[in-house]
Amino acid sequence: MGDRTTGIGHEVLAAVLQVRQGTLRVLLWQRALEPHSGRWSLPGGALPADEDVETSIRRQLAEKVDLGQVSHVEQLAVFSAVDRVPGPRVIGTAFLCLVPSHLDPEVPEDTSWHPLADLPATAFDHRAIALRARDRLRAKLSYTNIGFALAPPAFTISALRELYSGALGYRVSATNLQRVLTRRGLLEPTGSTTKPGPAGGRPAAQFRFADSRMAVTDAFAVLKPPADQR
Amino acid sequence: MGDRTTGIGHEVLAAVLQVRQGTLRVLLWQRALEPHSGRWSLPGGALPADEDVETSIRRQLAEKVDLGQVSHVEQLAVFSAVDRVPGPRVIGTAFLCLVPSHLDPEVPEDTSWHPLADLPATAFDHRAIALRARDRLRAKLSYTNIGFALAPPAFTISALRELYSGALGYRVSATNLQRVLTRRGLLEPTGSTTKPGPAGGRPAAQFRFADSRMAVTDAFAVLKPPADQR
DNA sequence: CCAGGTTTTCGCCTTAGAATCGAAAACATG
DNA sequence: CATGTTTTCGATTCTAAGGCGAAAACCTGG
Structure with a gap:
């Protein structure tokens, strides 16, 4: 804690999901450079020294991918396998981001929406991240x-x-x-x-x-407190 | 991504929970050094260069706090506020860890179990982490x-x-x-x-x-697929 | 204007799962 | 053996969701 921690890089990644043409899709961009050139990857980037992860992913999305209209952002998980990216070690904090279906945000040339049911060849561990985001969304839709x-x-x-x-x-x-x-x-x-x-x-x-804040409708679906303690 | 990321430290923290004497408690140790000397904090430490976060928290728990018998470990969230700890910036990945109620693991002198309903003065953002762990556990108990x-x-x-x-x-x-x-x-x-x-x-x-692996009993509690697609 | 087609909406019934209650079972003690 | 204690089991009620079909509200074409 007081010790010096090691020099590990940190990046933030966004799995931006939207229902388009009846199917759930994720926004990916195609890498132009090595490593994994030509493969598809999630938007994101290095975490600056003066931003927390959520601020950073929001800014990077709004700036880079021109998404002012992201309707929801939530932390998904940390991906920290030592070899998850080649070269110097980088830990990634992944986010689940959602875009309302009526919007068609302008995205850069090298990006496009891919159905989660049929992902192309992805870079690094981005496929696992995208699928995890899908699962999280599906679970939360119900409760x-x-x-x-x-x-x-x-x-x-x-x-x-x-x-x-x-x-x-x-x-x-x-x-x-x-x-x-x-x-x-x-x-x-x-x-x-x-x-x-x-x-x-x-x-x-x-x-x-009725209320556009995220709300858990039934936190304890099963073992509810007794009627007189609710 | 290919860019050099900034030199941000990374630590892993464990909210180790156990039901003791009928109440849910968390294992805290009392800091002897500044900053926040005297306050109570979660076990954990710096993330080494050759470990992913889960491996690291497991090892640190087993080594430092003498808990070979942790029955469950899961990622909780990343805490990344720029000023969450004084001095050089450190990002923390927090874990929810559980200990079965029949065990009374030996813990170091300066640690003890504190009821989550009545936490002492905690260091840094550890109070928020502990409470988040409690909430996660409670939610998961039901489904x-x-x-x-x-x-x-x-x-x-x-x-x-x-x-x-x-x-x-x-x-x-x-x-x-x-x-x-x-x-x-x-x-x-x-x-x-x-x-x-x-x-x-x-x-x-x-x-x-019946099965001591974590299993979600009903992933979609509410909007189930139709009977013939299950 | 009317018949036929389409989509939405609403009510009724069934099913599933959980909460509540109370009685019965299986032990202890005096 | 009567009484008290704790566990266990069954019956009933309650809540919420799934399924089905009829009615409502619009269109178009004759």
């Missing part, structure tokens, strides 16, 4: 309102259903989704409705998330 | 079998109930606890029973956890 970070400010139940289906990787019922979220008090109607598409159909009511 | 790491190899339902009550901070029903864990297939009877105490009573059956 938090993290869905707000994937959705536009207002949306129909059908649209929300597609988002959840895309992120989770399986069909979810619109009926049940609405009932579950409503019961939790997370969903509230905006009052307005959308016009039906060219094929007709009943106009859909618009909803929004 | 994983992490309880195995708090319990002896064999135990009665009453003993397990006390463990859960101590860790969660509220009374849980022995009946319900048994049924929930049994339904999940986590609990199996050993066959043997304990002798009643001096006050008499029916002898209690002994149980063990």
Whole structure:
């Protein structure tokens, strides 16, 4: 503690996820330089001396990849295998970042969105990081309102259903989704409705998330405190 | 990435939790040197160049604090505020570690177990780390079998109930606890029973956890895939 | 204006899992 | 053997989610 620590580098990495065209995707850029030239990697970079990891990843995302509209950022895990990158040792702190589905942020030439179900050849341990981010998102979708970070400010139940289906990787019922979220008090109607598409159909009511802060809906899903202590 | 990263120190810290005398406690040692002399802090130390963070925290725990019997170790979070420790900057990776309740490991003179509900003056950001560890444990008790790491190899339902009550901070029903864990297939009877105490009573059956690997019992508690896709 | 098609919405019923309660079982002691 | 104590088990209630189908609200084409 008081001892001098060793000279290990530190970087921050972002797994930026978004549901695009019905599938969950991650933003990757293609490396131009060795090592691992041509492979795909997560955005991020070295941690400056005057920033904590969260400040740093937010700044680097906003600057480099032109994402002012990241709706959620949370720490994922530390990746610290000694040989995770060639050359001098670098420890990486990875983040899960989310972008609402209605945005199409401008990204540099050498970046693109890749489906998490079918990742290309990735550099270093970035594949494992991206998959870990996906798993975290999927788990949290069920017991938090993290869905707000994937959705536009207002949306129909059908649209929300597609988002959840895309992120989770399986069909979810619109009926049940609405009932579950409503019961939790997370969903509230905006009052307005959308016009039906060219094929007709009943106009859909618009909803929004009641509170756009991340909230754990049921911290203790199973062993709840007794009724009189709640 | 290829760039030289800055010379930031890195340490690993352990929040070692155990249920003792019915309450959840954390192992702290009292600092003898400045800064923060006299205050209580978490065990840990600098990360060597040739170890990943998990290997390092395991070794340091086993060596320094004489805990060969830590039953569970998992990454908690990175604490990276620039001024989290005085002097040269140090980033800390914190771990949640658990010790089964039947063990009383030998610990150095200047360490002792403190209830998380009533922590003494702590050094640096160690109080926040310890509380975060507590919260993580509590959340996981409800949707994983992490309880195995708090319990002896064999135990009665009453003993397990006390463990859960101590860790969660509220009374849980022995009946319900048994049924929930049994339904999940986590609990199996050993066959043997304990002798009643001096006050008499029916002898209690002994149980063990069916599988002592950490398992998430219901990853998606709420929005499950449809029955035919499970 | 009406028939047929499409999408959304709502209500009802079923299922799953957990909380609560109380009685019975199995021991001790005096 | 009566009484007290602790554990165990079953029955019932409660809460929340899943599944299904009908009704509502719009479209288009004849």
